[in-house]
Structures are given as C-alpha cells and as structure tokens.
Amino acid sequence: MPTIVHSNLAQAGTHRKVDIALPGHEYEILIGTGLLHNAGRLVAQHLGKGKCAVVTDANVAAHHLANLEAALKAEGRHKGSIILPAGETTKCFSKLSELSENLLELGLERGDFVVAFGGGVIGDLAGFAASILRRGVRYVQIPTSLLAQVDSSVGGKTGINTPQGKNLIGTFHQPNLVLADTDVLKTLPDREMRAGYAEVAKYGLLGDAEFFSWLETDWQAVFAHDQAALTQAIETSVRAKAAIVIADEKEAGVRGLLNLGHTFGHALEAATGYGGRLLHGEAVSIGMALALELSERLGLAEKGTASRAESHLAAVGLPTSITEIPGPGFSADELVRLMGQDKKVRDGRMTFVLVHGIGEAFLTQDVDIEIVRAMLAEKCTRAS
Numbered sequence: 001m002p003t004i005v006h007s008n009l010a011q012a013g014t015h016r017k018v019d020i021a022l023p024g025h026e027y028e029i030l031i032g033t034g035l036l037h038n039a040g041r042l043v044a045q046h047l048g049k050g051k052c053a054v055v056t057d058a059n060v061a062a063h064h065l066a067n068l069e070a071a072l073k074a075e076g077r078h079k080g081s082i083i084l085p086a087g088e089t090t091k092c093f094s095k096l097s098e099l100s101e102n103l104l105e106l107g108l109e110r111g112d113f114v115v116a117f118g119g120g121v122i123g124d125l126a127g128f129a130a131s132i133l134r135r136g137v138r139y140v141q142i143p144t145s146l147l148a149q150v151d152s153s154v155g156g157k158t159g160i161n162t163p164q165g166k167n168l169i170g171t172f173h174q175p176n177l178v179l180a181d182t183d184v185l186k187t188l189p190d191r192e193m194r195a196g197y198a199e200v201a202k203y204g205l206l207g208d209a210e211f212f213s214w215l216e217t218d219w220q221a222v223f224a225h226d227q228a229a230l231t232q233a234i235e236t237s238v239r240a241k242a243a244i245v246i247a248d249e250k251e252a253g254v255r256g257l258l259n260l261g262h263t264f265g266h267a268l269e270a271a272t273g274y275g276g277r278l279l280h281g282e283a284v285s286i287g288m289a290l291a292l293e294l295s296e297r298l299g300l301a302e303k304g305t306a307s308r309a310e311s312h313l314a315a316v317g318l319p320t321s322i323t324e325i326p327g328p329g330f331s332a333d334e335l336v337r338l339m340g341q342d343k344k345v346r347d348g349r350m351t352f353v354l355v356h357g358i359g360e361a362f363l364t365q366d367v368d369i370e371i372v373r374a375m376l377a378e379k380c381t382r383a384s
Helices: 039-047 058-073 093-105 120-135 146-152 182-187 190-207 209-223 227-247 254-259 262-271 280-297 305-315 332-339 369-379
Strands: 010-012 015-020 027-032 052-057 078-084 113-118 138-143 160-162 165-169 177-181 352-355 361-364
Touching (some): 027 039, 039 058, 039 113, 039 138, 052 093, 058 078, 058 113, 113 120, 120 138, 120 146, 120 160, 138 146, 165 262, 177 182, 190 227, 190 352, 227 254, 254 352, 262 280, 262 332
Parallel strands (some): 052 078, 052 113, 138 177
Antiparallel strands (some): 160 165
C-alpha cells in the first residue's frame, strides 16, 4: 500500500493545497476558508477560458448558491444553475437524463465546464453527466459535506445507483479543480457531519494508526469546527486518498483499500432503498465494524481491534451495529446476495477489505462466504 504522506502539501495563503499528480490530468485540491467567495477567481486561474453551469441540490442552494453565483458572475463565468432534489435517490438514471438535457439546454459547450456544488450525491451525478456530455467536458468539485470534502470529491469516480446496487453504473472522470471550503460545513446538519466523519475515521483504520489515535483524542474539536482540527482532519484524509489514487487511478489493485466497510455498507444501503433510514457514512461505519470483526473471527487481527474502532465510532454518535438501523430487519441471505453485486467481485468471488490491525488494511478473496453469512445472521438478530 502507498505510504500515506505528503502528496506535495503546501501552505497557500488562507488555504492548504494538495496536488493530485496524475499523469496527463494533474489538478489541485484547495482546503480552507473563504474559497466559495473566491470561486470565480480560482476557477479562472485554474481552468482558463469557458463558462459553467452549477449543479446543486435544494438544501445547498438555500444556504450557499447565491454566494457562489455572485462569485462566478463577477468573472463572467456563470451560464445558469440547476437545482435537484436532495438525497441519495437523486442518483438515478432518470435524474441523469434530466440533468444532461438541462445542461445542453443551457448551451454548455465542450470548452465549458460543470460545477458540482453539493455533497457526494451531487458530485457523483454531476461528474457523471460531465463525463458523457458532448463526450466529456471539464468539471469542478465544490463539496459541501464533510464526506464529500474528504472522500467522494477526490479521485474522479462518478456514478449512479440502481436497484442492483450502489454506484454500479458510472465512469472515471477526474475533476479539474476541487475547492473544499470549510466554512460551508457550519450549515451541515449534525447527522450529516457524523456520517462524513465515518470516512475520516476510515483513513486512520485502513492505513494510518497515528491518525486514528489523533482522532480518538481530538474528534470533539473537529465537531466543534475548530479550524485547526477540522483542517487537519480533512487534509490528512485527502492526502491519504490522493496517495492511493495516484498509485491506482482506475482501481486495478490498491485503490480497493478505500472500500474498507463499503462492501457491507453498500449492501445495507441497497437493502434500505437508499433513503433516509441509513446515510452512506452510517452504512460505512457499520460496515467497518463488521469488517474488523470478521478480521478477528478469521484470526487475522488481534482481539480488541474491532472493539477499539467501534468504541470511537460510537463515541461520535455513529451506528456500529445492523440492529441500530431503524425500521424492518434484514436477512443475512439478502445481504450476501447484495454484496455479490459489489464492484470488486472478480470471477464470481467477493473481494474483502480486512485488517491485521488499526492502520493495516489489505485486500483478500480468501474468505469463506459461509462464515460471512453466519456472522451476518447473528448480527441481524435483534435483541429481544
């Protein structure tokens, strides 16, 4: 696994900069305050000519769209904005079709670009539309959730959901710029903030034990929007993902480590219909707890590894058990079936991200699915 270190991190005024050094498609991720206010200038600086269409959702639009539009109009860049419904169900074929046609109606040309202004749903959907519009136009990510700032806005994965599973239809289409303005997180609901934090914790669990220890000590400062702590959490997470993406852009190998907790989590999301019962980060939190427990059951990790991770996730208010999901229960057989739709399945065999310890994740297909099924059956049983 690549060492999770620098990726050319530098101080740049009031923000931090991470360079994504992908051959032929280099771009920058800027992290800090005031980036939304300066978006027009930054877009002009990094993308040169071209106008843009902003894609956002109703929740983000109510808080922040006017500020972004003003910044883009000041530079003569804004062609129009498209506001979509908030929520995971927006990531579907019908909304992709609607969005693509609306972008064409705005007169977006090949030299123009899309601005994905929202959380992971908007980033994935708008990025997908940009990748197929006129056979590919440029796009900028301005993530407005913690989850999107630390994970989904970085690395160029786009996609939509289907009844068969999450993100099974999509493309790799790298953004040309990512602006992670920490100011916008102040309007993020607490539940969404916690859900995003699951992805922050993931980077410690998969490859950086020191970072996970820091989170155990300083997580309250992150949630209090302490600028130093929040920037540290985002910056470290972005550097971790950057190192892996640069090593394996198209997920031929090591990039699969970023799916720690996701094989279980995506199955749970599909089983709940991608609605409000279970947010993506909540599913990942439960999925990571399951992955670490499976690692222990298989004798791959020391006893106590899973409980340590679960204790931290629970402390911040994240679920760690299937039985914490509200509503109807789940069938272990159905979850295993949904896990079989995972993108990492090869030759009919599931690929699991397991751990030898905190910060020591690895990929394996050498897992007896009946052990997984038995564990899920146990975990799906609600206490009486």
